[in-house]
Amino acid sequence: MSRNSYQFGAAVASGIVFGIGLSLSGMLNPVRVQGFLDVFGNWDPSLAFVLGGAVAVAFVGVQVMKRMRHPAFDDSFHLPTNRKIDAPLVIGSALFGLGWGIGGLCPGPAVASLSVGIPQTVLFVLAMLIGMTLYDRVWSTRT
Template sequence: MAIVSALLAGLVFGVGLLISGMADPAKVLNFLDIWGTWDPSLAFVMGGAIAVAMPGFRLVGRRARPYFSAAFQMPARTDIDARLVTGAGVFGVGWGLGGFCPGPALAAVPLFAGGTMVFVPAMLAGMWLASAVTGSLGKGLLARSS
């Protein structure tokens, strides 16, 4: 059931990205272009997502364990370190150059735009490189951050 749930979650996530227009890099870049052709849509996407997730996460947090697995795996760290800010900063530069972040880029793969087909392998290489640099290959982000 965990597998089916995750498949469904991925599908709904992707459909949400498509409906909201976030799989279109032009729309994302226009959100970031405050002093140009500004399109505030992305703020509404984040607003809609947080409006559902924030109260929802609180309700889920009352449960002892998830429905189909043994335990919740929440990020444990609360400290602000240079890696967090540096990584986010570098991520933002790439996001501003291409208008793609990981979710929309993956969801857009079946549309086969040339730029997407170059972006996604480069993104995977960048992820692998960061995992190698931080000595956390094969461990995932949560293990890495705890």
């Protein structure tokens, strides 16, 4: 098998594990996410535990990565080099947070929620893809 086949298989397996984790934790339900963001109403703290678990797993993964010479399916790690906090980062983060709060979904759970077949999720993913395409075609060419 080629390296690309292993990369594709690893990506599919990771996506499946991620989707199952989101489903088991209830994060495919936008009401649960919006309940977490409703700190002055009927607050649902369950997302904090999901986020905490994700941070713990990522922390372990970064520690393991630091000890490796190269990733299993590539010649080098592709880490961000820009550490600057600038206007595009702040604006993008704010837009992401607004979309998450209004829609109750972020990209990962939105794609995983497509398996449930809720029409609003399909609309959310289409709008997300249009926004990503616009950014890629219009704004990313300015840098």
